[in-house]
Amino acid sequence: MTVKELTSSPSLATLYPKAVLGGLRKAAGDTLPDTEYVRGGVTVDPAHLAAYNRVCGFRLTDDLPATYPHVLAFPLQMALMTQPDFPFPLLGMVHIANRITQHRPVRLDEKFTLRVRAENLRPHDKGTQFDVISELAPELDATGTPVWTDVSTYLHRGPGSGGSSAKKTELAPPAPSAVWPVPGNIGRRYAEVSGDRNPIHLHKLTARAFGFRSAIAHGMWTKARCLAAFEGRLPDAYTVDVRFQLPVFLPAKVAFTTWRTGENGWSFELWHARKPKPHLRGTITA
Secondary structure (H helix, E strand, O other): OEEEEEOOOOOHHHHHHHHHHHOOOOOOOOOOOOEEEEEEEEOOOHHHHHHHHHHHOOOOOOEOOOOOHHHHHHHHHHHHHOOOOOOOOOOOOEEEEEEEEEOOOOEOOOOEEEEEEEEEEEEEOOEEEEEEEEEEEEOOOOOOOOOEEEEEEEEEEOOOOOOOOOOOOOOOOOOOOEEEEEOOOHHHHHHHHHOOOOHHHOOHHHHHOOOOOOOEOOHHHHHHHHHHOOOOOOOOOEEEEEEEOOOOEOOEEEEEEEEEEOOOEEEEEEEEOOOOOEEEEEEEEO
């Protein structure tokens, strides 16, 4: 594997034009690059963490929400997926699932090494899917053992595997534990703290250019908002695994449903508040 050492976070202002230009090309090849991006000396800006927590609904503490390191890894993910040897254009890819494992609480005052790579290219009934793996390890740990791992699964639409889609079944009736209003500007607010300025999230006009009737909420914001609802009930080490379903068109009102699964687990769903249509389904396991 080729390891690319970075001394600073890649510039998203540079990477977005590359993503737009890359969107003009066709998918090429069926092999993911054997490359890992590594950045040491990663620290957390307390003001940025506080802004993220406010946008996503977390309390202000010195422990990072399990979803927060995803925004630290995002520039490295972008750098990887906008390289010429990446087989798929970044624009048009769909984030279909995300699994985060926190092995212990991650503290604001720690210094980390980030690693990002792509692997597990495989067929999907609607095209081709693959995983982008992000890992966070404390710099003081000589073993490099991750304390946090993120697996983001992306779909490149195209000729599929020919298999039938799994039957969509409801995990529970949409009897909400809570109903949340989602403001029309949440895409722009989350873009400010995450760096993810995909135009489908920013404004109705830019979203329409990509076939959406209005801007849609970021999937990772919906995951973070759901996770924030569990604060005070989570163990020190756990995995939160979600599959993204239907987009949340902004502004919106969503219903949150959760129930126990076993002694230490939870399942949860985010629904359209007036229709039995799921936006997200997830589990939390200790």
